[in-house]
Amino acid sequence: MEKTTENGGTLNYGKFIDLLDVVLKMQGRSMFSLSDIRDVITRNRGKCTRRTAERIRDALLRALPDMEELDFRNEKNEKVWRIDSLPLKTSLRLNLAELEAMKIAQKLLGAEGCENPLESMRRTETNIGAVLMAKNQNALKKDAEELNEQIAVAWRPRVSKRFDKNVEDTLRRAIADRRRVDITFVENGHAENAEICPYGIILTADAHYVVHHRKKLTEDRRETVLYDMASITRAAPCDKIFYNDEDFDIGSFAEQTFGVCAEKPFAVELRFKPGIVPYARKIDFHPTQEKIENGDGSLTVKFQAAGVLEMSWFLLRFGKSVEVIAPADFYRRAAKAQQEFENGGFCRPVVKGVA
Numbered sequence: 001m002e003k004t005t006e007n008g009g010t011l012n013y014g015k016f017i018d019l020l021d022v023v024l025k026m027q028g029r030s031m032f033s034l035s036d037i038r039d040v041i042t043r044n045r046g047k048c049t050r051r052t053a054e055r056i057r058d059a060l061l062r063a064l065p066d067m068e069e070l071d072f073r074n075e076k077n078e079k080v081w082r083i084d085s086l087p088l089k090t091s092l093r094l095n096l097a098e099l100e101a102m103k104i105a106q107k108l109l110g111a112e113g114c115e116n117p118l119e120s121m122r123r124t125e126t127n128i129g130a131v132l133m134a135k136n137q138n139a140l141k142k143d144a145e146e147l148n149e150q151i152a153v154a155w156r157p158r159v160s161k162r163f164d165k166n167v168e169d170t171l172r173r174a175i176a177d178r179r180r181v182d183i184t185f186v187e188n189g190h191a192e193n194a195e196i197c198p199y200g201i202i203l204t205a206d207a208h209y210v211v212h213h214r215k216k217l218t219e220d221r222r223e224t225v226l227y228d229m230a231s232i233t234r235a236a237p238c239d240k241i242f243y244n245d246e247d248f249d250i251g252s253f254a255e256q257t258f259g260v261c262a263e264k265p266f267a268v269e270l271r272f273k274p275g276i277v278p279y280a281r282k283i284d285f286h287p288t289q290e291k292i293e294n295g296d297g298s299l300t301v302k303f304q305a306a307g308v309l310e311m312s313w314f315l316l317r318f319g320k321s322v323e324v325i326a327p328a329d330f331y332r333r334a335a336k337a338q339q340e341f342e343n344g345g346f347c348r349p350v351v352k353g354v355a
Contacts, residue, residue: 018044022056023064023083027095030176031070032082057081070177075243097268103148111153112205115162159206161228163187170235171210174198184234186225194227197242200250202226209351211253215245222248226351257286258307269325272299276321300325309337 003126022040026032034053041048041056060067067083074080076177102125109118133276174181175198182195196212209226256265272280274297281291286303294300305311312334315322325329 005201008268019056019059023060023119023230025141027059027083029082031082033073033074033078033080034077035078040059042091072179072241093322094147100148100151101132104151106222107151107153113159113161114203114354115156116165116168124309142296161208163231164233167232170212171198171201171229171232171293174237175200178243180238180242182236182238183227183232186233187231195238196225196227199248201229202250202254213245213248213250214242215248218303224248224253256304256306258305259311263306265304265340266304267326268301268311268330270301270304271300271323271325272317272318273321273323274298276318280318280322308333309341312338 018041021044022037025040026036034050034057037053037056038048041052050103058279060081064083068080069083070080072080102121106118106121106125109121164201171181173179179194180197182193184191184193186192194212196210197214199211199213201210202211207228207230210229210232212223212225212227214223268286271294275300277297280299280301285301286305288305289301289303292300292302308330312331315324327333
């Protein structure tokens with residue numbers, strides 16, 4: 001549909017909607033290419049030529065001064081662009097549940113000792129409120145503040161997780177851009193350097209680890225190392241990028257263990273006595289878990305995971321109400337891991353051999 005404008009030209013609503021859709025989808029990405037633009041338009045209209053995608057890109061460059069061409073190409077050897085900021089206010093509005101969720105997230109981050117993300121969340125709430133909060137929603141914001149005062153998180157011992165802000169920002173940008181990073185980290189009191197391919201970040205109760213993962217094409221071998229972000233004192237982006245390993249998924253990788261350890265996943269089988277079963281039923285032990293209700297009222301839980309030390313700590317809460325059926329040498333292995341922990345091995349800034 002087209003409409004005649006005041007100066008006699010025409011405005012194609014369909015093209016305008018296409019352009020707006022591309023803007024809204026691309027502003028949240030670390031980078032995008034002509035292929036990404038074509039994908040958006042193809043989903044809307046069924047097809048999109050390269051020339052059409054180029055016209056949309058050119059229109060975006062004219063309209064958005066903060067859109068920039070990056071100095072590297074993606075894995076398809078295509079030019080890529082990024083929209084760093086966008087002077088566009090949408091008609092979105094927040095509801096009470098969404099405001100409450102942000103408050104709860106802040107409390108949980110504080111309870112876990114995640115100081116840097118907590119500060120970021122507070123800034124995010126302020127920014128979202130400035131952009132999206134309409135005048136008539138002031139009452140809603142007041143309701144959320146009052147509700148926040150009625151929500152608390154039970155205290156438990158925690159490990160403070162504060163990192164160098166410049167290091168954290170560099171790593172997060174490199175993860176988004178798939179750019180290699182040269183880091184300096186401290187291990188056993190000594191500063192060491194490494195060039196890493198930061199795939200992502202794994203969060204644990206005791207530390208946040210940046211995941212270095214690299215597939216050595218010439219040897220058909222993979223290397224995965226975890227670096228405690230608190231141990232990294234310097235991070236500088238390199239000129240080189242790295243490519244995705246399609247066989248490596250950081251979510252699946254993180255699910256392999258109870259904690260962070262350099263051991264392979266193993267089969268676990270637990271049997272809970274009838275008296276503790278109502279509590280055990282509520283627990284999600286692992287993403288791979290299988291729960292079996294036994295005829296005598298007991299509960300069997302099976303899953304595949306690594307992390308014998310943290311697993312043994314977790315099972316202590318059940319006392320004699322849980323029996324470890326497999327692995328048969330679980331407690332021997334747990335005792336050995338406990339000894340290593342007491343000798344300082346648990347607080348390792350670098351964890352190798354995890355893949």
